Amino acid sequence: MGSETGKFSADIGEDVIAAALESVEKQRQAGSAESGAPPVEDGAAAEIAALRARVEALEARERELSTQLDQERERTLRALADLDNARKRAQRDREEVVRYGLERVLKDLLPVIDNLDRALDLGDRSGNWEGLAEGVRMTRKLLEDTLAKQGLKAFSARGQPFDPHVHEAMGHEEREDLAPNVVSTEMLRGFTLHDRLVRPALVMVARRPAPVSASPAPEASTPSQEPAAPAPSGDTRPAVADNPPTSPETEVPGGNT
Numbered sequence: 001m002g003s004e005t006g007k008f009s010a011d012i013g014e015d016v017i018a019a020a021l022e023s024v025e026k027q028r029q030a031g032s033a034e035s036g037a038p039p040v041e042d043g044a045a046a047e048i049a050a051l052r053a054r055v056e057a058l059e060a061r062e063r064e065l066s067t068q069l070d071q072e073r074e075r076t077l078r079a080l081a082d083l084d085n086a087r088k089r090a091q092r093d094r095e096e097v098v099r100y101g102l103e104r105v106l107k108d109l110l111p112v113i114d115n116l117d118r119a120l121d122l123g124d125r126s127g128n129w130e131g132l133a134e135g136v137r138m139t140r141k142l143l144e145d146t147l148a149k150q151g152l153k154a155f156s157a158r159g160q161p162f163d164p165h166v167h168e169a170m171g172h173e174e175r176e177d178l179a180p181n182v183v184s185t186e187m188l189r190g191f192t193l194h195d196r197l198v199r200p201a202l203v204m205v206a207r208r209p210a211p212v213s214a215s216p217a218p219e220a221s222t223p224s225q226e227p228a229a230p231a232p233s234g235d236t237r238p239a240v241a242d243n244p245p246t247s248p249e250t251e252v253p254g255g256n257t
Helices: 002-007 014-035 041-100 103-126 130-149
Strands: 152-155 167-174 183-188 190-193 196-199 201-207
Touching (some): 014 041, 130 152
Antiparallel strands (some): 152 190
């Protein structure tokens, strides 16, 4: 009965209740007049008080149910929002799987391209494997086209400024013809899958040569000039040069006159 009363509480208005109480009071008075007995005021007042208490209880129950209804409505809206977010997250995860699901397989194929590059380089340097080099070149082209259809593309880093997001430095090279922090040598190409980096390019980075310290020039050695040896004692002849100049006009002493 309590639950049924709570269900119909919203349909019972105060004017209806007042009309019902007035009708009950009139019927009681009419019954008392017919029987000739005086009206019982105490019993009517008690019944009216009971009806009013019942109405107040029904109104309190109505307010409680209204509050519960608002809470349930808010909980339902929150659950619907969580469900929509979960659906969007599942859709996003499914697209990620479809888009990047082959990343591990494609990464395992990268050494094949590296080996083909090495074989082509060997054939170009030796010059004796024209047929083999052409076959390897065609195979490499076919494999690279197949991987490109899956979204795997190579990029070159030679001559580009070093970018740690897509390049991996293996060392430095002293280069005068390149600006510092520029990729001077590309050891392995980098690869991307759609817009995601699969492998960075392995590069060497240029830097300025170290300055050479200038060493002092050695002093030029001057030949020592030794004084001429003195003539022996008792010899009053003048000293003669070791290689006296000769001329056609000079007469040889002791010659025939």
